[in-house]
Amino acid sequence: MLTTNPKPARMSRMDEVGRGVYPFCGPCTATSEAWRAAEVRGPMGGRFYGHRDVCENCGSSVRTLYKTVLWVPVSKVGRYRIVPTGGRSYVGRKVIEQPLRTVVRREPVSAIAQYPELDGTPDYKQAEAYWLDREPGQALPHYQAALAEREQLLGADDPATLRVRLRVAQGLLATANYGRAIAWFELLTPQLVEVFGSHHELTRTAAEAVTGARLMVGGPRSEAQLLADIVAADVSSGADAQLLRDQAALGKAQLACGDISDAVETLIEVVRHAVPGHPDTAVYRSALAEACEVAEARGKKRDVQLAGAARQLLNRADAPTST
Known part of the structure; x- marks a missing residue:
C-alpha cells in the first residue's frame, strides 16, 4: 500500500x-x-x-x-x-546520559566472497546506480530483486544481505510507503544490532529512519490503523513473508497504543506461521516475549491469560509453526 x-x-x-x-x-x-x-x-x-x-x-x-x-x-x-x-x-x-564509548568491533564477515557474482548482477548494479543518482523510487524494485538473490544464497542475516535490506527499507521510506517501511525497520534493526552492534552507523541509520517514518504517520494510533490496512491488503494478495513482517509491526504498534490483548494475539499468529530457524523468526519471538512482559505487568485478566498461552507457544521448539 x-x-x-x-x-x-x-x-x-x-x-x-x-x-x-x-x-x-x-x-x-x-x-x-x-x-x-x-x-x-x-x-x-x-x-x-x-x-x-x-x-x-x-x-x-x-x-x-x-x-x-x-x-x-x-x-x-x-x-x-x-x-x-x-x-x-x-x-x-532519549537523552544519552553518558558519552558513547568508542567500541572497537571487527566488521562482520560476509559469505559474499563465495558468491562474487552477486555484486555484478544487473539488478544490483542498476539499483546502486539509481541510488547514487538519488532516485530511490527507481532503485527500489531492483534492490528488492537483488535482495531475493542474496537471501537465497547468503541468508537473511548475512552482512551483505542486511545492507540491501536496509536499502529496501530506506527506499520504501523515501517513496512515502511509511507503513511497510516501518515494518521493514522493525524487523531489520534488531538484526543490525546483532550483526553490526548497537552503535554501528547502519544500526543508527535504521533507528533514526523508523523514527522519521513514525513522525510522518502521526503517532501509534495512526500507525496501527495504517498497518492494519496494509495487513488486510497482504491477506488478499497472499504475500506470506510480507504478511508476517507487516503483522509483526502491527502487533508492536498495538502494544504502543496500549491495546495489549490485540498485540499479543497478533504476534501469536506471526510466531505460529513463522519459518522454523529463520533469522526473522527470532525477531518475531522476541516481540511476542516483550508483549507478554507488558501483559503480565500491566494487563487485565484476559491479557494475562493470553500471555500464558503465548508463553506456552514460545516454550515449545524454536519457531513453531501452525501445523
Whole structure:
C-alpha cells in the first residue's frame, strides 16, 4: 500500500543530518537517541516531570519520565528531550546520559566472497546506480530483486544481505510507503544490532529512519490503523513473508497504543506461521516475549491469560509453526 506524502519539505528536513532529525536541531540530536513513546492510559503507566535545558534552536526541553501507579510516580525511567506537537502529543528522544564509548568491533564477515557474482548482477548494479543518482523510487524494485538473490544464497542475516535490506527499507521510506517501511525497520534493526552492534552507523541509520517514518504517520494510533490496512491488503494478495513482517509491526504498534490483548494475539499468529530457524523468526519471538512482559505487568485478566498461552507457544521448539 502506497501512501502519499503531503509534506515533502518536512521529509527533506529529516534527511539533513547537519540540522538534526526533524524537529530536533543538530546538537540536540547528537546528545540523544531515537525513542518510541507508548500511549499511556489508565492509572498505571508513566508521566513526565520537569522542564529544563530548553533549546533555543528547536525549542525542545529535557523532562524526566517516571513509572506511575494510581498516577503517583514510583520509579524513574530516564530523561528525554521533548518537543510538544499539540494537546498531549509530543515527539521525544532519549537523552544519552553518558558519552558513547568508542567500541572497537571487527566488521562482520560476509559469505559474499563465495558468491562474487552477486555484486555484478544487473539488478544490483542498476539499483546502486539509481541510488547514487538519488532516485530511490527507481532503485527500489531492483534492490528488492537483488535482495531475493542474496537471501537465497547468503541468508537473511548475512552482512551483505542486511545492507540491501536496509536499502529496501530506506527506499520504501523515501517513496512515502511509511507503513511497510516501518515494518521493514522493525524487523531489520534488531538484526543490525546483532550483526553490526548497537552503535554501528547502519544500526543508527535504521533507528533514526523508523523514527522519521513514525513522525510522518502521526503517532501509534495512526500507525496501527495504517498497518492494519496494509495487513488486510497482504491477506488478499497472499504475500506470506510480507504478511508476517507487516503483522509483526502491527502487533508492536498495538502494544504502543496500549491495546495489549490485540498485540499479543497478533504476534501469536506471526510466531505460529513463522519459518522454523529463520533469522526473522527470532525477531518475531522476541516481540511476542516483550508483549507478554507488558501483559503480565500491566494487563487485565484476559491479557494475562493470553500471555500464558503465548508463553506456552514460545516454550515449545524454536519457531513453531501452525501445523
